[in-house]
Amino acid sequence: MSEKKETQEKETRKEVVLKVSDMDPKFKYEITKLPGAEKVMLCFQCGTCTADCPIARFSDFYRPRKLIRMIQLGLKNKLLSNDIIWLCSTCFTCIDHCPQDVGIANIVRALRHLTVERETMPVVYKELASNILKTGYAYVIPRLRLKKREEMELPSLPKANLENLAKLFDVTGLSKMLERVGT
């Protein structure tokens, strides 16, 4: 991780030399097939997304404009081994402000999906998914909390239909993915 950070820091400070051998010219077409990423080639690099991005204000590395440029250049391996793509907070400001209607946040989501296909994702998402599979909710709600609802005169929470949820996890391929993918 620290090594990665170092190279990231170097990249922000110095000019980066790109090797043609690092570029996959087909990558931009590959990602276009994913939902929400259809318009990646429409980006003309105006930088509105980065200028308006709340995360970019406080992160030294997260730059949506740069991510899109890297896709256009075909820097596939660099993009899909990069923790930065998990920093988008999905506020959708970039989607609303983009003059080309590129749908930046959706493209970042597509990058995440491709990363997951490469069998890695942040541990938090694995936890959220397994919580939903086990309880129907994204968080495991403690029993005490459920009991407390009575004291607070709130109606009891309905039991989730776990059987149906398990089926949906199977048919969408999420169950298999969770078994396969590390964190």
Add this chain to the structure above:
Amino acid sequence: MPESKYLIFLGCVIPYRISSYEISSRKVLNKVGVELVEMPEFNCCGFPLDPINHDMMLTLAARNLCLAEQQNLNIMTLCNGCFGILNHVNKELNEERKIREKVNGYLKEIGMEFKGTTTVKHLIHVLAEDIGLEKIKEAIRKPLNPLRVAQHIGCHVVRPAKYVGFDDPENPTVLKNLIIVTGAECLSYMDETECCGAPIIGVDDKIPLQLAREKLSHIRAVGAQALITVCPFCHMIYDLNQPRIERTFNEKFGIPVLHYPQLLGLAMGFSPDELAFKQLRVDASKIVNNQLCREKKEV
């Protein structure tokens, strides 16, 4: 479908740790004549899984929408995230035949089918559109002036504009007007529409804390006595995490963060206990005591 009857979609965060929002919402909605029906067998809206599996997000959301269709009722959410996802998926499945067919293929496994007969609204849509400011005004017993507050509307209740089509994301006024109707003043501040950063707190907690610190500083700079939110995630960042922000940056804020229905409830004459003020992390008794003092003076 009756306009003032909704299936309440609680989502996960509210029952997990933000009960004060649910308690106060139920109180004020009851007061203005909105009937709430509990949603049977609901599951997570799907939002947390979108980053790793888009199909599963669509399917989880669609399953919730189908439950509402079966009840022949519209959905009201309290959470911005749940609203954003359910509303988006509802519209997308209605508009895009291919996606609908794919999702219905998944839902077939559990004997469900998305038909597109329900509507999704957020608490503030219901209050502003169905009930209306006039009717809310009639229910005000103890106007909150001279209380000065600031709003934080949160992202998913207004963005992406293409799917939400409600209020102006650049200059949101719906919540502002709902605040003004309580008698409180709603102050403008720098970067009012900035995201709270909550969705990435599991990946990187430094950035959301920095964002929150900046927001709290801007709010303090204009002299607001409290921050008003309408989303459990945003509330968690500014209220639950405020002591942590203070520790991290060695800076004192002490800005109470109220759920909008708590503010409205106070103006309607509910007691702070009835509105679960005690469950707030940042002590809000200053505001309540000011109100009580003022009432005594008037008597």
